[in-house]
Amino acid sequence: MRFFPFFILAYVALSVQVGLTGYGSIYQARPNLVLLVAIFIAVNAHRDAALLGCFLLGFAQDLLTSQSPLGLNALSYSLIGILVINTQEIVYSDHFLTHISLGLLSGLVYAFLIYAHGWIYYSLLHASAKMARPFVGPLVVSAFYTAGLAPFVLALLRKMKRIFGFRPLRSHGNGRR
Amino acid sequence: MRFNRILLSLMALAAISALAMPPMMGDSIRKISILFMPISSPVRRIAGSVDSRIVKPIPTPSAEINARRTAAQLQDDNETLKYQVQFLDDENKRLHAKLDALGKLESKTAVRMVPVVGGDLGTQQVLILQPGSGDGVTSNMPVVYLPRNLAGKLEVVGLGAARVRLISDRNFTVTGIFQREHKDLGRFQDMPQPLKTMEGMGKGKMVIRSVKKEEAAPPGHPELSLAVGDQFVVRDKDLPEEVQGYKLGEIESISDSKQPQFVTIVLRPDQDLMKLREVILPAKK
Numbered sequence: 161m162r163f164f165p166f167f168i169l170a171y172v173a174l175s176v177q178v179g180l181t182g183y184g185s186i187y188q189a190r191p192n193l194v195l196l197v198a199i200f201i202a203v204n205a206h207r208d209a210a211l212l213g214c215f216l217l218g219f220a221q222d223l224l225t226s227q228s229p230l231g232l233n234a235l236s237y238s239l240i241g242i243l244v245i246n247t248q249e250i251v252y253s254d255h256f257l258t259h260i261s262l263g264l265l266s267g268l269v270y271a272f273l274i275y276a277h278g279w280i281y282y283s284l285l286h287a288s289a290k291m292a293r294p295f296v297g298p299l300v301v302s303a304f305y306t307a308g309l310a311p312f313v314l315a316l317l318r319k320m321k322r323i324f325g326f327r328p329l330r331s332h333g334n335g336r337r
Numbered sequence: 338m339r340f341n342r343i344l345l346s347l348m349a350l351a352a353i354s355a356l357a358m359p360p361m362m363g364d365s366i367r368k369i370s371i372l373f374m375p376i377s378s379p380v381r382r383i384a385g386s387v388d389s390r391i392v393k394p395i396p397t398p399s400a401e402i403n404a405r406r407t408a409a410q411l412q413d414d415n416e417t418l419k420y421q422v423q424f425l426d427d428e429n430k431r432l433h434a435k436l437d438a439l440g441k442l443e444s445k446t447a448v449r450m451v452p453v454v455g456g457d458l459g460t461q462q463v464l465i466l467q468p469g470s471g472d473g474v475t476s477n478m479p480v481v482y483l484p485r486n487l488a489g490k491l492e493v494v495g496l497g498a499a500r501v502r503l504i505s506d507r508n509f510t511v512t513g514i515f516q517r518e519h520k521d522l523g524r525f526q527d528m529p530q531p532l533k534t535m536e537g538m539g540k541g542k543m544v545i546r547s548v549k550k551e552e553a554a555p556p557g558h559p560e561l562s563l564a565v566g567d568q569f570v571v572r573d574k575d576l577p578e579e580v581q582g583y584k585l586g587e588i589e590s591i592s593d594s595k596q597p598q599f600v601t602i603v604l605r606p607d608q609d610l611m612k613l614r615e616v617i618l619p620a621k622k
Contacts, residue, residue: 171373171376172376174373174458175373175374175375175376175377175380176376176377176380177458178370178373178377178454178455178456178458178465179373179376179377179378179379179380179384179454179455180380180381180384181381181455181456181457181458181464181611182456182464182609182611182612182613183381183384183385183387183388183612184384184388185611188539188540188541194458208341208344211341211344212341212344215344215347215348215351218351219351221458222363223363223366223367223369224367224369224370224373224458225367225457225458225459225461226367226457226459226461226463226492226493226500226502227360227361227459227461227463228360228363228459228461229355229356229358229359229360229362229363230351230354230355230358230362230363231350231351231352231353231354231355232351232355234347234348234351235348235351235352235355238344238347238348238351239348274460277355277356280356281355281356282360285356285357286359286360292506292507292508292539294459294460295460295539295540298460299460
């Protein structure tokens with residue numbers, strides 16, 4: 161994977177996500193465009209490059225998230241990356257049903273990780289800080305919202321696939337990318 | 338699985354940091370919002386423009402009550418307000434003339450409009466501002482919006498960008514009092530209820546928990562009972578004098594609390610704070 165186009169894509173996705181905050185939300189939930197970019201990278205790129213890409217996307221998101229410890233999104237996106245990378249060989253990566261199901265699965269995993277972390281971190285480890293842990297409702301709604309947008313965003317990204325220089329399946333040993 | 342060791346180490350580091358790092362510790366390096374402004378700012382402007390055309394703004398509780406008034410009542414109020422505007426205009430001219438004479442027209446503090454360039458990517462109700470040079474902008478400074486409403490407090494001030502934590506963010510607390518607007522008289526009446534602390538709910542609303550029923554509705558004085566549409570305004574010793582009396586929100590509902598003899602009051606700001614496009618910051622001259 162070429163990293164220069166990746167950085168541009170990450171920059172644009174993060175900027176759009178920052179700019180859209182407050183708009184287009186349903187029950188306080190908003191679509192996670194950065195997660196969709198992470199899915200796109202994980203589904204197409206080579207294993208190590210994909211994992212590094214997901215980690216960097218998460219870390220950049222951490223830097224734009226207040227009152228949250230650094231590393232939470234980096235870890236969450238990396239775990240989602242591992243999950244999606246392992247589906248590379250069993251799914252048809254360009255099918256819209258794949259996009260919806262990966263969007264939903266990733267969104268729900270992300271919601272679970274953020275909520276579980278909030279419960280452990282704010283209720284058990286740092287209870288004295290009196291910080292609020294996230295609501296489960298908006299996280300779950302956000303997963304469905306993201307899944308709903310996944311076919312459109314991923315179809316758009318698929319048109320730019322060549323720019324990223326993903327290696328085709330047959331060029332990797334054992335069918336790995 | 339043959340994952341790169343470096344990547345695994347990074348993930349392990351992220352996991353340790355995510356669990357062990359104190360909540361506010363990362364804020365010192367979270368000052369990169371300005372880098373995303375070239376795209377986030379126009380995206381926000383477009384989103385705001387589209388939103389204002391598509392989404393109907395939710396009226397405040399008092400506006401909803403006002404909408405139910407008869408034409409005759411509104412006509413009557415209109416006449417009263419016209420008279421008051423004339424009176425206040427004359428009073429304003431008189432006071433300006435007096436100030437000019439004293440040579441004190443220059444105020445020590447000024448205000449400036451600051452554009453909102455985006456929001457927080459987490460679950461917090463936080464907006465990112467572009468205060469420009471940042472002169473005189475410090476943490477915990479109050480942030481207001483028009484006409485006279487408190488939006489929140491500055492939290493992190495960085496290189497050309499600042500974050501404002503909104504009053505509706507969870508656990509954000511401000512102390513204030515209740516006021517009732519008498520539209521027919523064109524004035525506000527301080528309600529007799531003592532100082533109360535409101536708390537952000539994180540869903541665009543605020544709550545005042547555990548208000549005694551006899552405080553909310555003083556026995557024998559139904560005219561002093563709190564009602565939907567009453568305002569909650571700042572009266573907080575931790576906030577500067579300039580924002581005392583600024584509006585926080587209006588009572589949206591009063592419901593029985595879990596404990597008997599107590600009620601819970603839900604407040605709603607005048608507009609969806611996450612959709613603010615501009616806010617006002619004080620700027621020292």
